[in-house]
Amino acid sequence: MQSISILGSTGSIGVSTLDVVARHPDRYRVYALSAHSRVDELAAQCAQFRPEVAVVGSAAAAQQLQKLLQERGLRIEVTYGEQALCRIADAERCDIVMAAIVGAAGLASTLAAARAGKKILLANKEALVISGQLLMDAVARHGATLLPIDSEHNAIFQCLPHDFTRSLPQHGIDRILLTASGGPFLTREVASLDDVTPEEAVAHPKWVMGRKISVDSATMMNKGLEVIEAHWLFGAPADQIEVVIHPQSVIHSMVSYVDGSVLAQLGNPDMRTPIANALAYPDRIASGVAPLNLAQIAQLSFTQPDLQRFPCLKLAYDALRAGGSLAAILNAANEVAVQAFLERKIGFRMIDQLIARVMDAIPYGAVSDIETLLEQDGIARAKAEALIAS
Numbered sequence: 001m002q003s004i005s006i007l008g009s010t011g012s013i014g015v016s017t018l019d020v021v022a023r024h025p026d027r028y029r030v031y032a033l034s035a036h037s038r039v040d041e042l043a044a045q046c047a048q049f050r051p052e053v054a055v056v057g058s059a060a061a062a063q064q065l066q067k068l069l070q071e072r073g074l075r076i077e078v079t080y081g082e083q084a085l086c087r088i089a090d091a092e093r094c095d096i097v098m099a100a101i102v103g104a105a106g107l108a109s110t111l112a113a114a115r116a117g118k119k120i121l122l123a124n125k126e127a128l129v130i131s132g133q134l135l136m137d138a139v140a141r142h143g144a145t146l147l148p149i150d151s152e153h154n155a156i157f158q159c160l161p162h163d164f165t166r167s168l169p170q171h172g173i174d175r176i177l178l179t180a181s182g183g184p185f186l187t188r189e190v191a192s193l194d195d196v197t198p199e200e201a202v203a204h205p206k207w208v209m210g211r212k213i214s215v216d217s218a219t220m221m222n223k224g225l226e227v228i229e230a231h232w233l234f235g236a237p238a239d240q241i242e243v244v245i246h247p248q249s250v251i252h253s254m255v256s257y258v259d260g261s262v263l264a265q266l267g268n269p270d271m272r273t274p275i276a277n278a279l280a281y282p283d284r285i286a287s288g289v290a291p292l293n294l295a296q297i298a299q300l301s302f303t304q305p306d307l308q309r310f311p312c313l314k315l316a317y318d319a320l321r322a323g324g325s326l327a328a329i330l331n332a333a334n335e336v337a338v339q340a341f342l343e344r345k346i347g348f349r350m351i352d353q354l355i356a357r358v359m360d361a362i363p364y365g366a367v368s369d370i371e372t373l374l375e376q377d378g379i380a381r382a383k384a385e386a387l388i389a390s
């Protein structure tokens with residue numbers, strides 16, 4: 001029996017994780033759950049899964065949750081804030097941490113899990129984008145296990161040899177092929193992208209996800225962040241990570257070997273597959289995902305991404321090639337820009353322009369501690385906010 005802390009349990013990944021956990025009460029027990037502000041949903045999850053601890057974003061939310069839990073006669077410790085998230089991530093009583101908070105807000109708790117040597121199921125890709133070197137170092141130093149939840153990276157993980165050492169040449173690998181659906185605007189006329197609404201941008205053709213990652217998919221910044229994520233997870237240089245547009249989202253990514261073999265992982269687009277894979281690794285458990293019906297899918301197609309249409313993808317490659325803190329700056333500017341777009345303060349095409357301007361404006365460099373990275377994150381956010389205000 002293993003105990004799990006789910007950071008971000010009310011989100012899209014959090015809910016899918018609980019769905020898989022509920023199918024295997026003989027294997028998994030919930031130690032802690034966390035939500036930022038959706039207290040009602042968290043209370044309902046607490047009633048079903050009976051965690052020992054529940055964490056929320058503020059004192060007011062904690063009070064509200066206490067009240068709801070008392071009404072249901074549930075005795076669960078309620079805490080709030082970033083420190084509390086770190087405590088459920090590094091608690092001795094927890095074996096597995098699902099890192100499913102969105103954005104930089106998930107960084108500290110993911111690092112805490114790494115420093116405590118936990119088995120980490122990583123959905124929070126932004127943590128790797130911001131602090132890839134530091135996080136990978138912490139994982140290695142403290143004997144943690146980092147398993148990718150992002151469907152592409154989980155697919156790659158499944159196509160790699162079991163003794164993989166984060167060195168592509170050592171295993172005869174020449175490229176990582178990262179598939180991308182292309183999002184809702186793959187074929188929409190570029191000139192009309194100025195008029196895109198938040199509702200159109202979050203309506204992903206293949207995946208149901210949180211709002212931030214849905215907008216990232218529409219700009220393809222999501223794929224850009226995933227290129228950086230793949231770099232850190234698999235020790236792959238930018239030139240050996242190739243993005244392939246594959247609108248059906250059936251192949252979740254591929255690994256190309258020097259003998260000409262290409263290994264792919266296929267499945268229906270449902271995050272419960274990578275979640276179940278990482279939860280049980282190296283075992284296999286049922287996830288509730290319907291079996292793949294290839295005859296019904298009938299066709300799989302592939303094209304190259306158009307960087308004119310998706311400038312965010314190029315910005316992410318630029319940040320990866322430049323190294324140092326530029327990826328953290330890119331990520332911070334993107335978080336601010338996406339939020340501003342969702343609040344209708346800026347248009348869709350302003351997202352990439354804003355990120356490019358912030359990346360140009362802020363000096364970046366090699367960074368070896370988390371404090372400096374967070375400082376750079378703050379400077380980038382302030383610059384992005386100032387540009388939006390002006």
Ligand code: NAD
Nearest residue numbers: 008009010011012013035036101102105123124125209210
């Ligand atoms: P979501 O918006 O649905 O959920 C986010 C969760 O984080 C919620 O539980 C929320 O309460 C919590 N949260 C938000 N802001 C917070 C803050 N400031 N402090 C603490 N908690 C906070 O997002 P999601 O779609 O589940 O995505 C979560 C992460 O997983 C993201 O990093 C995303 O890129 C990644 N991911 C998601 C999918 C997917 O299919 N949804 C796929 C791959 C990767």
Ligand code: MG
Nearest residue numbers: 150151152226
């Ligand atoms: Mg993905």
